[in-house]
Amino acid sequence: MKFINLLKKELKELINTQMIISLVVVMVMLMAVGNLMTSTINEVSKTEYKISLSDRDDTDFTKSMLEKLKENGNVITLIDTQGDDYAGILNENNLDSIVIIPEGFTDAIDKNEKPQLITVSRMESAAMMSNIGNHVSDITSLIRSCIYEELSQRAGISDEELKYMNNPVDIIDNTVVSDKSASISVDTIMNNVMMKNQILPIIVFVLIMMVSQMIMSAIANEKIDKTLETLLSAPVSRSSVIGAKMLAAAIVALLNAVFYMIGFSSFMSGTVGSTMSTSVNMEQLTEGIGSVGDIISTEVKLSQLGLSLSVTDYLLVGLQLFITIMICLSISIILGALVNDVKSSQTMLMPLLMLAMVPYMVSLFADVNSLPAGFRILVYAIPFTHTFSAISNLMFGHDLIFVMGLVYQVIVLAVCMFFALRLFNSDKILTISLNFGKKDKRSNSDV
Amino acid sequence: MEKVLEVKELSKKYSKVFAADKVSFDIDKGEIFALIGPNGAGKTTTIRMIATLLTPTSGDAVVAGHSVVNEPSKVRECITYLPDEAGAYKTMKGIEYLKFMAGLFTTDSRQIEQFVQRAKDINGLGDRLNDKIGTYSRGMIRKLLLSRAVMTKPKLAILDEPTSGLDVLNALDIRKTIKRLAAEEGMSFLLSSHNMLEIEFVSDRVGIIAKGHLMVTGRTDELKQRYNAPNLEEVFERVVLENEIH
Numbered sequence: 001m002k003f004i005n006l007l008k009k010e011l012k013e014l015i016n017t018q019m020i021i022s023l024v025v026v027m028v029m030l031m032a033v034g035n036l037m038t039s040t041i042n043e044v045s046k047t048e049y050k051i052s053l054s055d056r057d058d059t060d061f062t063k064s065m066l067e068k069l070k071e072n073g074n075v076i077t078l079i080d081t082q083g084d085d086y087a088g089i090l091n092e093n094n095l096d097s098i099v100i101i102p103e104g105f106t107d108a109i110d111k112n113e114k115p116q117l118i119t120v121s122r123m124e125s126a127a128m129m130s131n132i133g134n135h136v137s138d139i140t141s142l143i144r145s146c147i148y149e150e151l152s153q154r155a156g157i158s159d160e161e162l163k164y165m166n167n168p169v170d171i172i173d174n175t176v177v178s179d180k181s182a183s184i185s186v187d188t189i190m191n192n193v194m195m196k197n198q199i200l201p202i203i204v205f206v207l208i209m210m211v212s213q214m215i216m217s218a219i220a221n222e223k224i225d226k227t228l229e230t231l232l233s234a235p236v237s238r239s240s241v242i243g244a245k246m247l248a249a250a251i252v253a254l255l256n257a258v259f260y261m262i263g264f265s266s267f268m269s270g271t272v273g274s275t276m277s278t279s280v281n282m283e284q285l286t287e288g289i290g291s292v293g294d295i296i297s298t299e300v301k302l303s304q305l306g307l308s309l310s311v312t313d314y315l316l317v318g319l320q321l322f323i324t325i326m327i328c329l330s331i332s333i334i335l336g337a338l339v340n341d342v343k344s345s346q347t348m349l350m351p352l353l354m355l356a357m358v359p360y361m362v363s364l365f366a367d368v369n370s371l372p373a374g375f376r377i378l379v380y381a382i383p384f385t386h387t388f389s390a391i392s393n394l395m396f397g398h399d400l401i402f403v404m405g406l407v408y409q410v411i412v413l414a415v416c417m418f419f420a421l422r423l424f425n426s427d428k429i430l431t432i433s434l435n436f437g438k439k440d441k442r443s444n445s446d447v
Numbered sequence: 448m449e450k451v452l453e454v455k456e457l458s459k460k461y462s463k464v465f466a467a468d469k470v471s472f473d474i475d476k477g478e479i480f481a482l483i484g485p486n487g488a489g490k491t492t493t494i495r496m497i498a499t500l501l502t503p504t505s506g507d508a509v510v511a512g513h514s515v516v517n518e519p520s521k522v523r524e525c526i527t528y529l530p531d532e533a534g535a536y537k538t539m540k541g542i543e544y545l546k547f548m549a550g551l552f553t554t555d556s557r558q559i560e561q562f563v564q565r566a567k568d569i570n571g572l573g574d575r576l577n578d579k580i581g582t583y584s585r586g587m588i589r590k591l592l593l594s595r596a597v598m599t600k601p602k603l604a605i606l607d608e609p610t611s612g613l614d615v616l617n618a619l620d621i622r623k624t625i626k627r628l629a630a631e632e633g634m635s636f637l638l639s640s641h642n643m644l645e646i647e648f649v650s651d652r653v654g655i656i657a658k659g660h661l662m663v664t665g666r667t668d669e670l671k672q673r674y675n676a677p678n679l680e681e682v683f684e685r686v687v688l689e690n691e692i693h
Contacts, residue, residue, distance in 0.1 A: 005550035009536070016538055225534030233498040233528035233605075234551040235520065427501045431461070 003240045010248030014214060019252075023259050030263030037267075051139050052098040054081040054089075057105040065146045072142065086120040097121040097136045099143070109147060117143060175305065178397035182301040192302060193395065199264050200317065201363045201388045204324060206260055208356040208384060209349075211253045211325055212332040216345040218245060219336030229430065242424045246329045253325045306397060313394045316402070323409045324387040328352070330416035337423055338434045348434075359385035369398065380405070383412040449476040451603050451635040452497065456506035459492050466492040468659040469506065474603065477633040479625060481650035482661075483643050483683065489659040490639040491531060491607055497637065498528040498605050511602045524552075527596040531607040531639075534588065537581035541572060541591050544580060545598065552599045562598040569624060570594035586617035593621055597628055604628075605637045610645060622649045643679040653679065655686050662686045 051069070053076055055062050070076055081089050081100060089098060100118035108115035119136045145166075152162045173185035222228035231241055302308050309317075335348040359382050362368055368379055368389050379385050386405030393402040423429055452474040459467045467489040474480040482490045495501040497508045499519040507514050513521035535544050542563070549562035567576065570590040580588065589610070596604050609625070610618035626649060628634045640646050646653055647667050654664040663670065663686050667679060676682045 001554060002551055005547060009539075009547050012543075013536060013538060225536075226530040226532065227534060227536060229495075229498075229500055229530040230528065230533060230548075231551075232500055233523060233526065234548070235523040236551050237520070430495070430500055 002236050003244060006236065006240060006244035007248055010218070010244050011251065013218065014248055014252045015255075023256060027259045027263035030260075031266040034267040051076045052079055052093070052095050053077070053139075054079050054098060054100045056081070056103050057101050059106040061106040061109065061150065062101050065143065065150075068146055069139075069142060074139075074142075090120060090122055095122070099136060099139050101143075109150065115147070177305040177307060180305050182304040184298065184301040184305070188298055189302065189305070189307065192298060193307060197392055197395075198364070199261070200321075200391050201360050202264055203257055203260050204321065204384065204387050205356055205360045207253050207257055207321075207325060208328050209353060210256060211249055211328045212335075212349055212352050213345075214252065215245065215249045215329050215332040216336035216339070216349060217342055218249070219333060220339045220342050220345040223337070223339075223430075224341060232429075238425050238429075239421065242333065242421065246326070246333070249329050250322070250325055254322070257321065307395050309391065309394060313391075316394065316406070317390050320387050320390050320406055320409065323406070323413055324384060327383050327409065327413045327416055330413065330420040333420040334416070334423055337429050337432055340433045344434070355382050356384050358382060359388045363388035363392075367392065369401065380408075383409050450474070451476050451478075451511055452480075452637065453509045454493075454497065454506075455508065457493060457496055457503050457508055458505045459489075459496055459501060460504040465504075465659045467496065470656070470659075470661045471506075472654050472661060472664050474635050474637060476602075476635055477629050478652065479629050479636040479638065479650045481638040481640060481646040481653045482656050483640055483646050483653050483679065484656040485641055488641075488656045490641075490656055492659075493656070494528075494605055494607050494637065494639055497603075498526060499523055500528075525602040526605055527599060527601040528605045529592050529596040529607060529609060531611060533592055535580045535592060537579065539580055540578060541576035541580055541583070544591065545576070545595060548595050549598065565600075566591075566594035566598035569597060569628075586613050589613055589617065589621060593624060597624075597634065600632065600634065603635045603637060607639050608641070609638060610642070611640070618645065625649055643683055647679045655683055657683075657687050657690070660690070662690050 051074055053066065055066065055078060066076060066078075079093055079095075079098065081093075081098070083089075090096070098120045100120065102116055102118055105115045105117070117140060119140060121136050148166075149162060152165070157165070172183055173188075174181055174183050175186050175189060219228075222231070232238060299308070331352060335352065336345060339345045339348055359368070359379055362371070362379055362385070368376060368385060371379060386402075386409055390402060390405070393399070393405070423432070450473050454470055454472050456469040456471050457467060458465060458469055470489070470493050472480065482493060484490055492501065496503045497510065497515060499515050499522050503516060507516050509515075510522045511525040513525065515522050536547075539547065545563045545566045546559060549559040549566075552562070553559060567573075570576075570593070572587060572591060575583070575587065576591075580591070583591065593606070593609065596606065606625070610621050613621070622645065625636055625638075629636055629651075638646065638650060650667065652664060652666050653670065655662045655670075665673070670679070670682045671677070674682045674685045676685060
């Protein structure tokens with residue numbers, strides 16, 4: 001079959017060593033970073049806290065307080081410090097943080113005054129993960145509990161009463177999605193669905209960028225090398241030439257999607273998953289709850305709310321992803337036909353990238369449905385928006401918006417394909433060009 | 448004599464300008480016909496219409512009995528086209544390129560092998576065919592493309608500026624191949640060139656084209672005699688001047 005011959009040629013052109021190497025490198029890097037984050041966070045979020053503490057008060061009360069901290073499984077390093085040159089204290093002792101119990105701490109408690117507690121933390125960056133290992137705030141709450149306990153004892157409050165005062169109310173969180181409800185907090189749901197909601201937009205954005213670049217360069221190169229003229233004068237239909245190009249690009253895009261999906265899943269489970277486990281660990285420490293059972297029950301509650309995606313949902317998302325790629329391909333064919341060199345094709349890519357960037361950014365930070373009406377219509381007019389918000393719409397029961405989006409995308413695809421095919425079947429594929437200010441080569445040599 | 452190509456008042460209009468205006472000529476079996484003229488004369492437009500790449504505004508061209516207007520797909524089965532300054536897929540090996548192009552003309556694997564073998568014999572690139580085209584010199588690429596254009600034994604091979612940008616030896620080699628294929632195998636060629644001295648050597652008949660008009664056609668020696676000129680360049684000059692005067 002001549003079409004298979006064309007398809008094989010297009011695939012060979014697209015799947016080259018550079019592409020395979022870059023794909024593998026990206027995937028390995030994403031997986032490695034994900035694993036690195038998991039291990040880093042696991043390391044720093046161990047329940048056994050290493051605390052550097054300076055007891056300048058040195059009273060029976062502070063000593064008993066330190067004993068209690070040790071009993072809770074914390075490793076405490078006592079350090080002698082003086083003065084308020086905190087940078088010097090951290091540097092001298094090679095520390096990242098320290099808690100200082102100042103002189104007069106116990107006296108203040110005895111006088112029913114507020115005692116002071118000094119904390120010193122080193123900050124080296126504003127990155128999300130960079131300050132996770134700093135447990136100062138957790139230690140101060142433990143010390144606060146100790147003072148609370150001491151004061152309660154002095155006031156003759158029993159342990160039972162104290163326990164009750166510490167946790168005087170059981171909060172039963174309920175969340176409603178559409179007409180379904182489950183006893184789970186919004187925060188827990190957010191932590192669980194964040195990963196699913198964030199992977200697809202990233203994949204879609206990367207694919208749009210890559211697919212457009214691929215097909216535009218392919219068309220531009222064929223025009224520049226005049227291999228397109230050779231192909232179009234051969235006994236094959238123009239539709240099969242364009243069809244082979246689009247199918248090959250779609251196959252390569254889907255192949256990339258799989259690789260990126262694996263890489264990003266690993267990356268996101270490394271970041272989001274570990275952050276979640278950190279928060280669970282914090283809860284375990286302070287409230288003594290959190291277990292595998294809780295995680296399983298969270299999954300059950302999510303599906304109770306209809307927030308777990310079914311196989312049909314995934315197939316629908318896959319279909320939408322495919323339509324998105326095809327829209328991108330047909331627009332890129334039109335844009336690719338307009339350029340006469342690869343540099344210009346990069347310039348022509350910008351409007352398409354902006355169309356992808358707007359819904360991508362919106363989907364990361366906001367819900368499109370909650371935007372002001374005018375802006376919402378504008379964002380929904382961009383066909384890629386519907387893919388970025390697909391999972392969210394399916395999860396939260398906005399089935400009508402999803403279906404309308406899908407129908408809109410099919411219409412956009414039909415229109416784009418119509419123009420792409422029309423362009424390819426006309427003289428314009430060889431004669432049309434935007435030269436970005438350059439002199440038309442055809443006008444002086446090719447007529 | 449059997450006509451392989453009959454061009455009948457072929458015209459192409461871009462906006463308000465006629466790039467080709469009522470161009471008419473024909474080519475016999477085994478004949479090498481050259482369209483000569485300066486850059487922008489309308490050679491490539493005429494050739495592209497015959498190669499079914501552009502749709503004529505009016506007129507027609509009939510290749511081996513098939514009209515480019517009504518049966519472009521039938522025409523494509525009878526012709527091959529080598530564009531001016533054409534390249535090939537740089538990431539492909541020479542041999543892969545030949546197989547790929549042969550596969551566009553037939554689905555019979557035995558015939559594909561025959562076409563490729565023929566191309567190998569013609570281009571003489573030998574083991575270099577196993578190298579990527581990106582490593583080829585300009586002359587090697589042109590030889591590869593010429594062999595591709597003639598390997599399927601088309602009724603009409605259309606070659607746009609077949610030797611442009613090549614050194615003397617490579618250009619000579621290509622001209623010899625064209626002459627041999629026409630003489631020994633009866634293949635017809637439509638060439639275009641702005642190098643009139645080269646055309647004098649290779650073509651049987653020429654057509655002088657300027658500003659979209661085909662001014663005159665004839666055998667080289669006839670034209671030289673008719674215009675009392677020592678070479679084609681001077682024939683061209685006199686033809687253009689004569690047409691400007693009238």
